[in-house]
Amino acid sequence: MRYPALHFRSAPRRDPPPQNRMQSLYEPAVIEAELQKLWEKSRVFSVCEDPAREKFYCLSMFPYPSGKLHMGHVRNYTIGDVISRYQRMRGRNVLQPMGWDAFGLPAENAAMANGVPPARWTRENIAYMKKQLKSLGFALDWEREIATCDPAYYRWNQWLFLRMLERGLVYLTTGTVNWDPVDQTVLANEQVIDGRGWRTGALVERREIPMYYMRITAYADQLLSGLDRLDGWPERVKVMQSNWIGRSEGVEIGFPHADGGGVLKVFTTRADTLFGASYVAVAAEHPLAERAADGNSALTAFVAECRHGSIMEADLAVQEKRGMDTGLHVLHPFTGRKLPVWVANYVLMAYGEGAVMGVPGHDERDFAFAKEYGLPILPVIDVGGREYSINAWQPWYDEYGVCKHSGEYDGLDYQAAVNAMAADLAAKSLGNKRVQYRLRDWGISRQRYWGCPIPIIHCGICGEVPVPDDQLPVVLPEGLVPDGTGNPLTRHPEFYECHCPKCGKPARRETDTMDTFVDSSWYYFRYSCPDTDRAMVDERTKYWMPVDQYIGGIEHAILHLLYSRFWTRVMRDLGLTEVDEPFSNLLTQGMVLNEIFYRKSGDGRISYWNPAEVDAQFDQKGQRTLSVLRADGLPVESAGMGTMSKSKNNGVDPQALVDRYGADTARLFMMFASPPEQTLEWSDAAVEGAYRFLRRLWNLGVEMAGGAPARSLDRGALTDAQRELRRKIHQTVVKVNDDIGRRYTFNTAIAAVMELCNALARAGDVSENGRAILREGLETAVLLLAPIVPHITAAIWRALGHETPLIDSSWPEADQSALARSEIELVVQVNGKLRGKVEVAADATEADIRAAALADGGVRRFVEGKEIRKVIVVPGRLVNVVVE
């Protein structure tokens, strides 16, 4: 791969170049640096609240400062910038802020590797990435920049935590974590690989520790019903959130213990199958399992075994279903039959009551479990009279039907049976109808250093004591260096030694920090008033919120977005905002992929090669025949496309792209390669193509600016060709406005402008009118591309003699008179196949169209000698002649 030689100048010029003069060579480095400097100096993107103007809050998900920008960031922020600049040209007061999701695990990993304190590493990364963002020419208001590791920001995490604590929305209970027995530390899920610790390779254990939880389940119904009003969100995200919340209506049933004393509660959505229950299964963490294991060594061993491995649900779901009889029994609430209690590894302690009734006849998982352990299978639902066989599971076994072998409930359908049984259980105080959510409360405690301290003091006398508001923020000491063996705060007395705010006795400060999802749950509020130190937010929030357009990766479809919706509601209930939903419109961008090249060495080890080091060979049709490593000329294997990642060595550094071609080429390629919601495949060749187009655009500008000025258009004296070119110009305006303003399909908008530029370059009309139309066309193309490639368009705009900078120009309006046409072309099909085309008057009647279609030569050949059964006329589109 060769790159065009760009003749960079040593330094950008300070004075603006003379108008109507353009360098004949397109030099992105010069024009981009100059414009970026100008924008910064004149503070064009710094905005303030102006009630007289309609606001537009355009927000991209803030980055984690991992070191340098990656392609996903460039894509994300280019999308946001295009929308922001478009809305600005439409006259809106546009806020587009940027900040840093600055707490998190990678800073601790870097500290372990290099011995650098996370604070220093993070701040250095921020400085570098900020420079990179500026070089891409994004229209960001840097005066509102925030970093979540700044005490001025995170003190309000702590403040809201305390308000939630006061209202019972925060509570302390035990939670399960991954425990590395060698390093004596808690591991994040991503630090567990195949059930073992990433550093030690030790088998991970599950451990119960005290943690603070936020009661998101109290808002479950609101978070669910609120989805219906989010018209600006992708349907798939709403469906995923809805399934995540997982509302189900069912019955809570109590099974009395056989030895007397208490009941075992289960939740079921299939109460109608209650007579088919042949056992009850509890999770390994269930108190009953622990009680039964006491003095039963086999059971103790089994329960301990269940506690090995990671806490990840995906791991739990694929593990072999196993169980063991506890020897305990409960009684069926209606028949009084004794049912055995089993411990089963497929029962989740976190869902419902941590116990399920086993109905092998009508639940596939229970069926498999019963087969494995020889438990009775009792069919109690009649589904359309079909024959039930316990030999093998059939898909219809869990369908709704009519009760049988269920005593007085026989013959009832699903709803009637559930209603009757729930009422009878309620009468015996052994059950009730209930709504159950799959959603669990949000555990926010992290046994980690680089995060927001939880504002609690543990006093031997007073217990858990909140830090008083006037002592906020609890500041995280910044010089510590984690070493992988737990949280260094626990070994830092200057931090944890304190006095109880209530009794004044020596006490210990909480050393856990908050989940970083807390930081990102409200940063978009803070952008509206980043400088206030008296409150979390102030009255300016009312002007800017809600966010009009939020843009971020699809990988955040559930957690981040759900937590943000939850925090917004909590802030609303505290009177801090009036909005229910933080993000009116959501755009979820796809991942950035690149090809993966690898070689397998003799011992089976795989090594990955960066695509930049690989050359391709093609056959005559352009199909690739071979990929070879440039260094040694030997072939490498392709593993197809995959997300850019360090482990697959297929990343491309955006900085190299910007350095070689400039920001505009990078932006154009990103927007042209695919629509924003889809994955984007990296291609060096396509980058070249984007650069080539910009150079052609530049040349059109050079020609126009260099020629004699065109007179104004004489609309009365247009030739057909001139009228057609003007129609093309204004059709492009309509198309691009729809693509950028409504559909967000920037790729098709760019394609439309390319078509227009091709038509302009081909026109070659040197008449007065011809030159005027060419100028109109080029200026239109420049305006339409301005949000996507802001530097080159601004430079051409200025060279064309405009006094007003492009950044302050308005979006073009289509001239309706140029769009009108007297004749239209219709497609004619015979039996659905294209056989001809006819020109008809735009206002032709259906009869005229029909006659014209049947008169067409191509059509007649296929209709001749056949009976016409019907003729379908779709006005403005086509005619379909149906013959026998």
Place this chain on the structure above:
RNA sequence: GCGAAAGUGGCGGAAUUGGUAGACGCGCAGGACUUAGAAUCCUGUGGGCUAACCCCGUGAGAGUUCGAAUCUCUCCUUUCGCACCA
């Protein structure tokens, strides 16, 4: 395992409401320019024999319809999420 989405030429993609499949770009081929190359420009480019005609063609298989890339069902493949990565 569960939940969500996507599969269209050699490649990225277009076809917006069920109505001309392949816009636009890349790649490739031929030509112009050039001592030569690079760059640039022009022409061609889904498959079936060169062309015309025609036939086939949107992951696989069925279905609905005058008409299906688009709607329905089954299957296959890939991507994202699964609560301590962000």
